[in-house]
Amino acid sequence: SDPWNVVPDSTSTIALAPLADKLVLYNNYLDAKPRAYQSSSHIAWAGFQEFARQWVLLSRRSTYDPGSGAHRLWMSIGGSAGHGGLYGVDIDEGVYDPSTPRTWAVQVQDAADIRQACDEQKTAKKEARTKDRFQANVEKVIRTLAEFPEGETESVLKCRTKLHSDTWKPALQAAIDSGQAIPCKIRKGNGQTYDGVQPAGPVAAQGQSG
Incomplete structure (x- = not known):
């Protein structure tokens, strides 16, 4: 059947969830560069940039610690209308416990604030190493x-x-x-x-x- 027939009316939005290439993964994990984030050029496979009218791209700012329930993400948004932005998204879904419900706490930060905090942390670590x-x-x-x-x-x-x-x-x-x-x-x-x-x-x- 025609896949477009599943869209009930013109007000519906089709959302696609493609994967990213390995560049962002390399920058964030192997090269320890938490500044790295996705752009539309990092979408795996061809064709998405040509027809996607808007996008929300997620990538990790730091490696996920299994079982922690804490996710530190970059969220890059944009669209063909010219809108866009880069934000840091911190998600805490809690630790699994059958006796208590899970949580979903989300905090959104401006990218400039995260970069400043990253620079300050890097400077503090460098000063501590020098002092040691x-x-x-x-x-x-x-x-x-x-x-x-x-x-x-x-x-x-x-x-x-x-x-x-x-x-x-x-x-x-x-x-x-x-x-x-x-x-x-x-x-x-x-x-x-x-x-x-x-x-x-x-x-x-x-x-x-x-």
Whole structure:
């Protein structure tokens, strides 16, 4: 039978549900780019762009966690009349429980707000990683100082820590500022005295008393 005969009248709308190609999936999941969203060019198979008068394209902003009931989606809308928009849609359908009904909570956000939040989160993670690396360098300096209770020159200490110059100096200064390292004078076997650094506290006292 003619499939168009199933449409009861001219006020009905035919909705098609095609799949997307793998590009959006790759960008969102494999390449970790939550900004990626569908456009009409991402519709799988040919012909849809030519006759579709309007569209609602859905793609995930983040990988779905099975059983969570939480979906983070992009919703790209548009049509031949020139209208269009991009939104973030958060859907929470709850977790299955036979004793309670399911939920369906939907929140729609502007794409600009989501992108700003994404940038802020990315910046915060980067700052946290930088802080963690810096703290690890400071701890390495302190551990190295503990090997020289009576102190040692900066060049020897730097070589022992294997830190680059641009990371060694700030880490050493942080150890000094926090009171865990003390500038001192080092007398070498050639009789010359050099500027050095020694650990503060019981470790230094033990070295001096020994």
